[in-house]
Amino acid sequence: MTYLDHAATTPMLRQAVLAMTEALARTGNASSLHSAGRFARRQVEESRESIAAALGARPSEVVFTTGGTEGDNLAVKGIFWASRDADPARNRVLVSGTEHHAVLEAAEWLAHHEGAELELLEVDSFGRVRPETLRAALARAPERIALVSVMWANNEVGTVNPIGELASIAHEFGVPLHTDAVQAVGVLPVDFGASGADALTLTGHKLGGPYGQGALLLRREVACTPLMHGGGQERDVRSGTLNVPAVVGLAVAVEHAVADAPRRGAEITELRDELVRRVVEVVPDAVLNGDPGRELIAGGPSRLPGNAHLSFPGCEGDSLIMLMDAQGIECSTGSACTAGVARPSHVLLAMGADEATARGSLRFSLGHTSTAADVAEVGRAIGPVVERARRAGHAGSRQALANSAATGR
Template sequence: MENIIYLDNAASTSVDPRVVEAMLPYFSQYYGNPSAIHPMGRLADEALETAREQVARLINCQPEEIIFTSGGTESDNLAITGVASACRGNHIITSEIEHHAVLEACHALVKKGFEITYLPVDRSGQVSAQDLQAAITPQTALVSIMAANNVIGTLQPIAEIGAICRKRGVFFHTDAVQMAGHLSVDVKRDNIDLLSLSGHKFNGPKGVGILFARSEIPLSPLILGGGQEAGLRSGTENVPGIAGLGVASEIAMAEMESEAKRLCKLRDDLINRILADIPGTCLNGHPGKRLPNNVNISFEGIEGEYFTKELSKQGICVSTGSACSSESHEAPYVLLAIGRERELANCSIRLSLGKMTTAEDVNKTVAAICSVAAKIRKQTRVW
């Protein structure tokens, strides 16, 4: 769309044209069911196995350790509920700022007799490895800590957490939905046992993701049926989407380093100019250990949802935080967890950059934010 500046890439990204090209044949040319043994089925199955290898290279695991799912939410649920159902321990450790897919899965397990420890975070949004170490008990079956937060962009000390879990003999799951495809993820290096990612967060299609599960991990399926995906995720696989996810993974491997550098430069320029040009603003999240594309800022006296609507009138697409909870009208729980007062937490917006974001987009966005912020404050007489 002309005159639209899209800065909500943490919610969803555009599909890379190379990904679209890879997907198209599996809609109308190679449309067989991959479980069938005839030639059309074999061609579809070959696409699955090629994509499995491509995604495995992205996170440095074995192809057979990749389980294709419908996306990050299903992967998180399969990891948490699947391990909980298969293990003897009844204790799970997570953090206060996880995605709802993790938090709601944990809430459901409480009804089944599980004990959940929700670790606090510091003012930058990071979990303390020492707090984690102290929280582990003989009954701990799983630790689930996200790699990067979807609202404030803070990166967690995943390698340190993984080392602690491996030493203590506890399984470690990380929701890497926001990080995968943007920064290096290595399940062997970081001692990760289970990992979730979603294609539409790094220029792949919606409706497809993976759960990496290390081969030794006991896991019970959520979906029963024909036994696809080694019996861990029944149902005919989304072959076009999976083929697209594979190509998106290959592109990410080739381009993520240069793209991360480019986005970090744009991100820092955006942050510095907003904080310098608009009084009563503060950055949310870690100033340095954050995703290359994430900017989350609070504006005193400007309600976040109203701000996003006014910016939309200027053609600027931003959000107030997680797309999965944007209609809840509640103060962002992530910002409350890092110590922001409720009023200021409600006055935040998230801008997330992507492949299509340019320096000119940043210039226009800063000008629009300055103009709209001044207009709102003048109208409401609160500044």
């Protein structure tokens, strides 16, 4: 199989596998006081220091979580609760309309259950939050805003946001900013301290680390109410017995991914551009969604190096995925699927796309195992796949019209 879904999860780096395997052979709870416990604690703290060094943070700012979803929920809900507890008037939450569901649904939960006022920040046609958009939203009763959350890089279309500039604007109004950097860490130049963000989410399985292990970088001065209560591990912000082997694997993956990002990013960008060129050559009306990736933002590319998100007029994304899979190519779509019912991508809709476009897209995401042969496979398969998907779509439309005529509807 040709694997081009690295944005969903990427294979573990060999160094992380070896480190985690070695740690799995040991026993010890990092909260225990005996020798095995103290050794486990040392591994955790060395891992914390390694992650902090790689990402421009202080070790005390690294809070271990189970991954991106927990980190996003902890930041969005925890900072909201802490802000509101300090000042009951602060009940507004600003998040971009293109956020991952872990942020969007956490904010929606606050609106439905905690009386929060949720405002979705508009994005431009690339899916980017413009600084003037955030400034205008903050200027409307800033004393009532508890939190801003804008992702570092979009998981569907790959567009990068100017997080440093957005954080600076938020701080002018005395508002903390959280960023979901799940797609960015280990791929883009991410410096937590320099960015000005108050909280940053990352997860292991997007950068060559293990599933089920991530971290929330949280500034010491930012109050955050815990979601879970128990042993008080992780600054009393996140209780729970630490998964020492996974923490070790995460730290090694972050260290190696960050160190290798400049070289790997340049290679993957070339492969991505070649993939887009081959697809458009075969399917001329295919449209690349998101930022073209020709600019720089905060010292890095304006688009994720490995992201190629394209819309194919007249096609359904889910059909394209199945047809590509039958050709031995694994990729994904921007549409979510709940209980077997496909929905258009909320990201593309927020960018101004119509529903047909939002349904008929594919995301090819390349990573550290991607090769020129993978790109060639896409070029070989995409033409016949799109043609077949369009035929199926037209046949389905005709059948739907026939059914409608037969029932008088």
